[in-house]
Amino acid sequence: MINFNGNIQPSSTITIEKNRGFLFGDAIFETLKVVDNKILFAEDHYFRLMASMRICRMEIPMNFTLEYFEEQILALTNALSFNHSVRVRMTVFRDSEGFYAPLSNDIGFVIEGQKLLSKEYNVSTDFYEVELYKDFYVSKHLLSTLKTNNKMINVTGNIFAKENDYHNCILLNDDKNVVEALNGNIFMKMGNSIVTPPISDGCLNGIMRKQLINLINKMEGFECLEKSISPFDLQKSDELFITNVITGIQPITKYRKKEFGIDFSIQLNEKLNELI
Incomplete structure (x- = not known):
């Protein structure tokens, strides 16, 4: 139907x-x-x-x-x-x-x-490993920020992830900066700062991205910054998580040799469920 x-x-x-x-x-x-x-x-x-x-x-x-x-x-x-x-x-x-x-x-x-099985957003505590996808790059222009039917980089990236036993991949732009994951925006926690790539870097203008930026900036002691992220920054972060409107928040638990916690993801998810 x-x-x-x-x-x-x-x-x-x-x-x-x-x-x-x-x-x-x-x-x-x-x-x-x-x-x-x-x-x-x-x-x-x-x-x-x-x-x-x-x-x-x-x-x-x-x-x-x-x-x-x-x-x-x-x-x-x-x-x-x-x-x-x-x-x-x-x-x-x-x-x-x-x-x-x-x-x-x-x-x-x-x-x-x-x-869908659940009304609320639930944070998975399962192991979730990602890797960079470097076969193709996201261009830094306005069309990259839209949800168009041209998603070949996401399709080939998912095949690469499946072939190499990763749960997801991280996309880079022409400057070799982090843009997003294959199925959502990416956030990085470093101390009390939560960083996500700016729209000008070519990332999707995500609906959940917008909600979480607003939520984080209302949380006492935290701030959300929109600035470029290098792949090297990922290994220095405390937490990484992916966001989209269906899943909500998906914590990343491993990138290369670095393992990450999920405490902030759980805390933020509680705020998200209060919002809806």
Whole structure:
């Protein structure tokens, strides 16, 4: 069951050989968490989607308001009859014929959902090892900060991680600075400072990233800094963790020869669950 352009139906009628999202990666998407019929951080997701559509020069329909955005997502989750918690992906694609040059900038969308096991965010205490992925690098430009269908570096990075028994990999930009993990933003704790790469370094403009920056800056004795991180800095840190809107906070317990604690991740996760 999906929501295709506002219609709840068993599957889409999209033919992939004519769809620009498939042919050229000409699509953007949002991954959201819905809990008890409420979209977490709905406004942030909506405004990021609108900004992404503008950057990609897509034509935004007049009726594509925040209310419409929420209605379309909840129409699907209600139709699915999942209890409590749902992972939702909304993909917006340029609905046009043409080759590299589209004949129009009109859009279509598909919304799909999957059941989640928990409403709350839970910090895993399991062993979690990461490594640098250096086959390809993230470019420092605005498109790198968007959630587009062009995710080949994330796909090949995940294959590399699986082949080498890592749980995740860390991506670097053209300056060889840390950008993010394969599936989320990265944070590094050094004393009372929590550091995360700035958007200008090419990292995803993450929704959970924004929430946690705000939460950390409200915690007594801690501050969150947005500044470049070198791979060498990772081995000097006290804690490392990855963030996204579905998992919440995923602590990294090992990078190369350095092992990390998870105390701050647990503390921050408590604040996050209070927020939602």
